[in-house]
Amino acid sequence: xxxxxxxxxxxxxxxxxxxxxxxxxxxxxxxxxxxxxxxxxxxxxxxxxxxxxxxxxxxxxxxxxxxxxxxxxxxxxxxxxxxxxxxxxxxxxxxxxxxxxxxxxxxxxxxxxxxxxxxxxxxxxxxxxxxxxxxxxxxxxxxxxxxxxxxxxxxxxxxxxxxxxxxxxxxxxxxxxxxxxx
Numbered sequence: 001x002x003x004x005x006x007x008x009x010x011x012x013x014x015x016x017x018x019x020x021x022x023x024x025x026x027x028x029x030x031x032x033x034x035x036x037x038x039x040x041x042x043x044x045x046x047x048x049x050x051x052x053x054x055x056x057x058x059x060x061x062x063x064x065x066x067x068x069x070x071x072x073x074x075x076x077x078x079x080x081x082x083x084x085x086x087x088x089x090x091x092x093x094x095x096x097x098x099x100x101x102x103x104x105x106x107x108x109x110x111x112x113x114x115x116x117x118x119x120x121x122x123x124x125x126x127x128x129x130x131x132x133x134x135x136x137x138x139x140x141x142x143x144x145x146x147x148x149x150x151x152x153x154x155x156x157x158x159x160x161x162x163x164x165x166x167x168x169x170x171x172x173x174x175x176x177x178x179x180x181x182x
Contacts, residue, residue: 014076018076018077021073021076022073024069025066025070025072026066028065028069029062029066029070031062032066035058035059035062036055036059039126042122043122043123043125046119046120046122047119047126048118050108050119050123051108051123051126053127054105054107054128054131055104055126057097057100057104057138058131058137061141064090064141065141065169067089067090068086068090068169083172087173088176090169091173104127108124108127111124111128142167142170143167143170144166145166
């Protein structure tokens with residue numbers, strides 16, 4: 001009887017986790033499309049390469065996030081999923097994402113500092129917003145979990161002064177890398 005209760009609790013925990021994680025990959029994938037379109041619309045099409053470089057970094061990281069969370073959901077559902085292959089791709093993209101993010105940040109700063117480099121103020125703003133979002137996404141996925149607003153336990157942990165914990169993707173990548181080198 002006790003074993004049945006534990007299994008039921010485990011199933012509820014899994015269902016709760018799936019309910020919380022299922023929207024993540026869809027949200028990241030949707031944002032990879034919606035954010036550039038929104039920036040383009042708000043700028044009335046006045047975007048140049050100054051905003052396109054950091055925007056590319058932002059989109060790349062949102063796609064990486066979508067791949068990771070989709071893989072996690074499939075894994076939790078017990079569906080056939082090659083998580084090793086997903087982590088291999090995400091690992092391969094890490095250095096490239098960092099270089100593109102840092103280049104995007106430098107481009108955004110240059111857009112403000114070098115006269116005539118940006119198409120206009122909207123280009124500079126879109127570049128800055130994209131660069132900040134790309135940098136935050138890079139940290140959030142590859143290093144420290146910055147997002148704490150969607151889980152009460154995480155939020156309480158943050159308020160208690162326990163800092164930012166290692167992100168789930170960073171943990172999974174570390175385990176995958178350790179297994180690969182073993």
